[in-house]
Amino acid sequence: MRQNPARRTALLDAAIEVLAREGSRGLTLRALDTEAGVPTGTASNYFTNRADMLGQIMQRTRERLTPDASDVAETLKAEPTHELVKTFMHQIIERMRADRSSHLAMLELRLMATRSPELHAELTRFFRDELEGNINFHLDSGLPGDTTGMVLLYLAMFGLMVDDLTIPELLAPHQPERLVDEMVSRLLL
Known part of the structure; x- marks a missing residue:
């Protein structure tokens, strides 16, 4: 898993925006990449699975x-x-x-x-x-x-x-x- 804290924060902020705007069905790794303005596939390097991502979203909020x-x-x-x-x-x-x-x-x-x-x-x-x-x-x-x-x-x-x-x-x-x-x-x- 990647350890760039600034990029992780950007991805989590993007996840919060996507979740707030589109709901759980819209919260995909591709949507995070797009929202954060990072190359496709980047988000998959920062979250081991969906549960991990959701836990990190809670902490970021x-x-x-x-x-x-x-x-x-x-x-x-x-x-x-x-x-x-x-x-x-x-x-x-x-x-x-x-x-x-x-x-x-x-x-x-x-x-x-x-x-x-x-x-x-x-x-x-x-x-x-x-x-x-x-x-x-x-x-x-x-x-x-x-x-x-x-x-x-x-x-x-x-x-x-x-x-x-x-x-x-x-x-x-x-x-x-x-x-x-x-x-x-x-x-x-």
């Missing part, structure tokens, strides 16, 4: 969506109040809107996982780690709310994000930004 540590540290300088949680939730929405492809690719992976036990297991581990990491960050930062409140907020935010990604007109009259504020106030007592 994490890299793309994880906020910069210095930005988080700067935000954490504020008092640990509901207002700070709202700020973090608004930042999540901003990142989602800035990188729709990563979120759409992850939605596609979720759908694929319903038909693939191997992918289901890997995706479950991936999202469990993400959720537990977010809960721990929240609690360790002294932010208001408890574990159950954070899980409820996760579920509410996920629903809002899915609609914002797929049918934004549905929530537009309800002002998603205002809904985020209400979710935090109501779910994190």
Whole structure:
């Protein structure tokens, strides 16, 4: 397997774009080569099989969506109040809107996982780690709310994000930004 990190990243970014735009059926090695602008056959040198590629896509979306540590540290300088949680939730929405492809690719992976036990297991581990990491960050930062409140907020935010990604007109009259504020106030007592 090839080890050129820049090319691997380019192929993974191409995979995210193809997956978001065309779905799992469009995610072929040839499509990756075309999207990444590399010679035909290049992608096959970087992924041992489809499962390997999907696992690497998950990791790449994490890299793309994880906020910069210095930005988080700067935000954490504020008092640990509901207002700070709202700020973090608004930042999540901003990142989602800035990188729709990563979120759409992850939605596609979720759908694929319903038909693939191997992918289901890997995706479950991936999202469990993400959720537990977010809960721990929240609690360790002294932010208001408890574990159950954070899980409820996760579920509410996920629903809002899915609609914002797929049918934004549905929530537009309800002002998603205002809904985020209400979710935090109501779910994190």
